[in-house]
Structures are given as structure tokens and as C-alpha cells.
Amino acid sequence: MIENNSGKFIPTFCPIRHVLDRFGDKWSILVVELLSHKGRMRFSEIATSIGDISQKMLTVTLRSLEADGLISRAFYPEIPPRVEYELTELGKSLIPPIKNLMDWGQAHLETILDNRKRYEEEKEKKKISAT
Amino acid sequence: MIENNSGKFIPTFCPIRHVLDRFGDKWSILVVELLSHKGRMRFSEIATSIGDISQKMLTVTLRSLEADGLISRAFYPEIPPRVEYELTELGKSLIPPIKNLMDWGQAHLETILDNRKRYEEEKEKKKISAT
DNA sequence: CGCCCAACTTACCAAACGGTAACCAATATT
DNA sequence: AATATTGGTTACCGTTTGGTAAGTTGGGCG
Numbered sequence: 001m002i003e004n005n006s007g008k009f010i011p012t013f014c015p016i017r018h019v020l021d022r023f024g025d026k027w028s029i030l031v032v033e034l035l036s037h038k039g040r041m042r043f044s045e046i047a048t049s050i051g052d053i054s055q056k057m058l059t060v061t062l063r064s065l066e067a068d069g070l071i072s073r074a075f076y077p078e079i080p081p082r083v084e085y086e087l088t089e090l091g092k093s094l095i096p097p098i099k100n101l102m103d104w105g106q107a108h109l110e111t112i113l114d115n116r117k118r119y120e121e122e123k124e125k126k127k128i129s130a131t
Numbered sequence: 132m133i134e135n136n137s138g139k140f141i142p143t144f145c146p147i148r149h150v151l152d153r154f155g156d157k158w159s160i161l162v163v164e165l166l167s168h169k170g171r172m173r174f175s176e177i178a179t180s181i182g183d184i185s186q187k188m189l190t191v192t193l194r195s196l197e198a199d200g201l202i203s204r205a206f207y208p209e210i211p212p213r214v215e216y217e218l219t220e221l222g223k224s225l226i227p228p229i230k231n232l233m234d235w236g237q238a239h240l241e242t243i244l245d246n247r248k249r250y251e252e253e254k255e256k257k258k259i260s261a262t
Numbered sequence: 263c264g265c266c267c268a269a270c271t272t273a274c275c276a277a278a279c280g281g282t283a284a285c286c287a288a289t290a291t292t
Numbered sequence: 293a294a295t296a297t298t299g300g301t302t303a304c305c306g307t308t309t310g311g312t313a314a315g316t317t318g319g320g321c322g
Contacts, residue, residue, distance in 0.1 A: 019235075054281055054282075079298090080290090083299060090239060105149055119198040187310075210319045213268075214269060
């Protein structure tokens, strides 16, 4: 067993679990994706680009991406301070696999939503016919 | 905005958010991965293969994968009953992108864990030097 | 009669996740 | 003197997630 950065324990032997554990949160992949398009970005730029992320969660997300070496943080002690983030080489290496998954999503999203709707309708029918 | 299968609302225009929303849970990708290796599997087979999934979560996960058309469910009304699951064509189309992500994980997991440890150590050092 | 099987379903509960709002630093502007 | 700036941190709290344990189905079997 191995302890991750939030104190949870997951099986050592299973890299899948680690990947899921790392990217299963709400914002990490989104931030990586964003940085892959825009290059270096300031904290506030990322915040407004995403739109509905809270300041706290953006900080938490950026910190954990930085801890894993996926992004780098450059602090400029000006007044007011400026902080810039960008993908490291390791972070950049993550772009192709993420892009693949996103392309798959783009290609099949409609089908999935249709399936989901159909499934719900079937369930409703069965409920009614069971009365 | 679009409502997903758990009643949450996410921006329509962003397929990334949908993919994350769909696969951000703890078990979905793991089940797809497993079925991609083993083909058809019974409920109990999946349960013991994963090892630490609860019956409830396996049911929930399988239902939502079925709702989205990623797996098919075959029920045999024998005594005791038998249920078999396998990937649909749509589900199979998901294997390559998932495999890419997993390969990336396998390749970089150690680096990430090292980075994470180093980051924690640096943080500790700063804490001590600040006293 | 009572207990077994597989594959659930349900009620209940604990922990994790993530949001809100307040506070901070140091300087520049009003 | 008060306010604004950026990029945070922190305490608090509600929601979501997922686990535990019990109950359900119906025929087979000791």
C-alpha cells in the first residue's frame, strides 16, 4: 500500500488506481487542458477562464499539480504580486492521452446522452406497467 | 446547461466537463478496464477481481455504465440467478484512450511519487527554517 | 423447517469534497 | 485614513460519495 497526498491508501501494484486517484477530482485535468492551450497563465487568468472555480479550489488544484511536478509556479514579488503557472515537460507529456480521452468524449457525448435518456424512459415505462 | 444522471448541471458547451463528470468517479474506468481484459464477466467475478469494491457501488457503477450504453447486461433467470456483463461496441471504443492514459500513468507514476515526496520535504524544511 | 445461492435494493452513516466568507501581506491610489 | 490590488490561507459548513449491514427473491437441499 502507498499513501497519496491526501492521506488515502491505495494498492501499490495498480497504476490505474493511482491515475484515477490523481485525476478523479473536479479540476486537475481541466487546468492541465487549459494550460496546454494557453501556455503560461496567471492565477486570476486561470480563474476567469474556468469561470466557476472557487479561489480555494484553484489554489488546492494548482498546489497538487505543482507537487506532482506537472506544472511550475513562478512567483514575482511585485506589488501587487504576480504568479504565473505553466506545464512542465512532464505536464506536457500528459496532453496527448488527455486529448485522446477528450476527443472520444466529443465524438460520443451525444450518443451517451441519448442512451442515458432512453434508459431513463425504459425505466419509467417499467415502473408504470408494474402498477 | 445540461442535467446529468445524478441531477447535477454542467456547462453544455464543454465536452471535457462531461467526460470528467462521467469518469471522475472511483470505479467506472476500473470496471471498463477489467471488462476489456476479461470479456464477459459475472457480477461476482467483477467484485472479486476488484477486491475492495462494495456490492452497492458495483451495482451503481454497472447501472450507470449500462445506462450510458458502455456495457450490456444479460440476465439469466436461473436459480440461483446469473448476470453477465460485457462491453458494447461503444464501450470497446473507449479502450484505446483509457489505455493511453494508463500507459502514461505506468510510465510516470514513480516520477510523480518522487516529485510529491520531494515537494513535501521542501515544505517541511521551510516550516522548520521559519521557526 | 430453515438455510443456502447470486444479485441485487434499501436505510443509515461516516468521510471526503468543495463552496462561502473572512482574513492576510505590502504598496499604490484616492 | 480608507480602499484597492493579487494571490493566497483558514474556519466553517453543506453536499456528495461511498461503505456497512440488513432485507429481498425463489427454488434447491439437508
